[in-house]
Amino acid sequence: MASSPTRAPAATAREAVLSLRGITKSFGAVAALTGVDLDVSAGEVVAVVGDNGAGKSTLVKILSGVHAPDGGTITFESRQVSIASPAAAHQLGIATVFQDLALCENLNVIENLFLGQELRALRLDDVAMEVRSWELLRQLSAKIPTVRIPVASLSGGQRQTVAIARSLLGDPKVIVLDEPTAALGVAQTTEVLNLVERLREQGHGVIMISHNMADVKAVADRVAVLRLGRNNGFFDAATVSAEDLIAAITGAHDNVVARRATRTAPSTSSSTGKAAQP
């Protein structure tokens, strides 16, 4: 069923925890984002999809305080805020899992989980940190044998789990995941999608960046499409068809992938470009 894109960035029923209006960001001559709107409310998974270079990662970095936006407003829990640094994002309650995970491979799991937020600065409370680490990992049903090994010796899925567990420390309101499944195999992808499901159940607002249609249809409530740095429609994930999403992503209603998607599986199995992300 082809559903028409809505104008409104928010689902009407609940009030948004985090809303962006007219976010703009340029890198020199490249306008990475132009007038982007986005809303997420508690217990909701919003997928942000778009082609390579659409500006998804730039949006993530603005939310996490890595880049400052050139224009636009960010409203968090009905207050207008500015996110000046990663620490400021964390204090607000916005946690981010970056595409490259941003883990320190020479540190062990506990040290990575508590990096920058260690308990007792002058005499580290390693027992409390280890206990809390196990709690977090079990809460996510993570399959990590021991927390005292360097992150370098974990598999891709395990690292993703550590990165997600880290974002849960300090009980954030909003969790931003940048391409959480891009580098993973089938089983590990399922694992991570289950994690996202669990985050929603626990009442977190989740923004999940993806360019995999199957993942989006599997966990998202709403889908926001970015194209060349601009909003290109908001969709209800339950009703939107893959071909409409692809059309919005590529900007063309009539192309080979869209036609093929219509012919074969209308709901789940298609995805756009497979090229590795930078």
Add this chain to the structure above:
Amino acid sequence: MTDVHTPPAAPPTGTPASDLQDERLRRPSGPGGFLSLLLDRVRGGDLGLLPVVAGLFVIAVVLQVLNPIFLSSTNLVNLLIECVPVGVIALGIVCVLLVGEIDLSVGSVSGLASSAVAILFVNRGLPVLVAIVAAVAVGGIVGWVYAQMFNRFGVPSFVITLAGLLAFLGLQLKVLGAAGSVNLPFDSALVRFAQLAFLPAWLTYVLVAAAACALFASGYAHARKRRSAGLSSRSVSLLLARSAALLAGLGFAAWYLNRARGVGWMFVLFVALVLMLHYALSRTKWGKSVYAVGGNAEAARRAGINVRLVYTSVFMLCSSLAAIGGVLAAARLAAANQSSGAGDVNLNAIAAAVIGGTSLFGGRGTAFAALLGILVIQSISSGLTLLNLDSSYRFIVTGVVLLLAVTLDSVARRSRKSSGRA
């Protein structure tokens, strides 16, 4: 001494501690299992302090065979004290290497501090303590300037500090003036501290006993805390064995050194600095951020760590320790002159840190690297001097040992990569 980890007593028997529940986890049992875990780690490239301890042992045996005076009490007493100035400088090098940077100017900065303390104390007549504080402050300022250049303009640290090497050597020559050297009076507290101050024998034994007790007490408290939190913990017998080993080892060393003049206060100062830095690196938030910046600076930044502040603290710490090393060198020599901090001081300090197992690639190493590394270098130096070989041989042997250490570091890094511990 059987189990490395015992499950807590409280939960029903058969349930492993909450950190040992994964079925894939191999549980070492008995010394054999412990040994096989250790072998695994070494094969995976996680070498720690093992190579330098082994190297020190080999060097000691070889030199003792070549000249039986080498391991005599008298020689070891001197060797330990000679270690201190460059060892203190090497402590600072460990810190900059941990964040993946380098300071090539520690020799010059130590020479400048030597000259500063001598001139302020002797020529200007300031109280010795004021002169020392001023000299160390000069070091701190130097480090602060380096950090500004590094943070603001992104100049690579080896270039900044190479410039510093030249500039501060020049400044040292300038402040020393035409005479080129200043002698410190032999009866000054500073010189007496470095040359004549030894611990009374009873105090060495008291300190050794205190160290063993402290090790046991902290280990026991930690184990109890872990047990009550439902985590695995070291058994009391293992803790006792560890403390007993420390007591026996240090006790024997103290007794052996006390047959000659004993343990110098200057060496005690060095060990105290090593322990303090070890604590700061392993048990504080600052220490974790140092390792994080060395491992992945961008990740550290995104985790909310003030990365620039970490670089600033580390450069300042390194230059300050270099200055302390310079003050101690001047005290030891009872003079500061144009060759203070020159020659092989720079390279020996860096070599000590690397030989001790600090990785040149950042993020790996401990404060003990400086202590063990400088012991290796000073042993070579002392042993070859006893054999009446001049400094040409010393340079060659130290160079070869350094190359071995760096090769080991690189090979270990590669096997960490291939076994997924990079």
